[in-house]
Amino acid sequence: MRPGFAYDIARRFGLRVTETLPGLVPFTAAPEALGLGEVLSGISLDAIASLGAQDFRENILFTHRGLSGPAILQISSYWRQGGTIALNLLPDRDAEALLKERKRARPKAEPKQFSPNSIPRASRRRWPPRSRTRPWPTSPTARSRHSPRT
Numbered sequence: 001m002r003p004g005f006a007y008d009i010a011r012r013f014g015l016r017v018t019e020t021l022p023g024l025v026p027f028t029a030a031p032e033a034l035g036l037g038e039v040l041s042g043i044s045l046d047a048i049a050s051l052g053a054q055d056f057r058e059n060i061l062f063t064h065r066g067l068s069g070p071a072i073l074q075i076s077s078y079w080r081q082g083g084t085i086a087l088n089l090l091p092d093r094d095a096e097a098l099l100k101e102r103k104r105a106r107p108k109a110e111p112k113q114f115s116p117n118s119i120p121r122a123s124r125r126r127w128p129p130r131s132r133t134r135p136w137p138t139s140p141t142a143r144s145r146h147s148p149r150t
Helices: 005-012 068-074 095-105
Strands: 044-051 054-063 066-070 086-088
Touching: 044 068, 054 068, 066 068
Parallel strands: none
Antiparallel strands: 044 054, 044 086, 054 066
């Protein structure tokens, strides 16, 4: 039986059908759009994923194909095409104050030499990235692995 078969039958009988959307799915992007994906792949961080009034604080996982982990899977249930998800990678710290503190401690250090202690040790040995990097894609290019292609 093909997916959607029962919905097709329900529509034929005039029944109202609720739109179905994927939930609890990772977010993927084209390999060329990932940028830091190859550097951060396999790294898991405590973070807050937010969309509108919804916030989920759990781990996020950087993969070679995008983002996954409990916080991403939870927020994916609320995401719609064109929506923007915010990630707070330093949930217990003030990023601006942290950067200023590091700059005071090492005034000649360049930003690329900054490796926050909250990043797991496995990723610090690869920080800063040695390859060219691009920022993570923003919506609408970022999409759920199961969302319809446009």
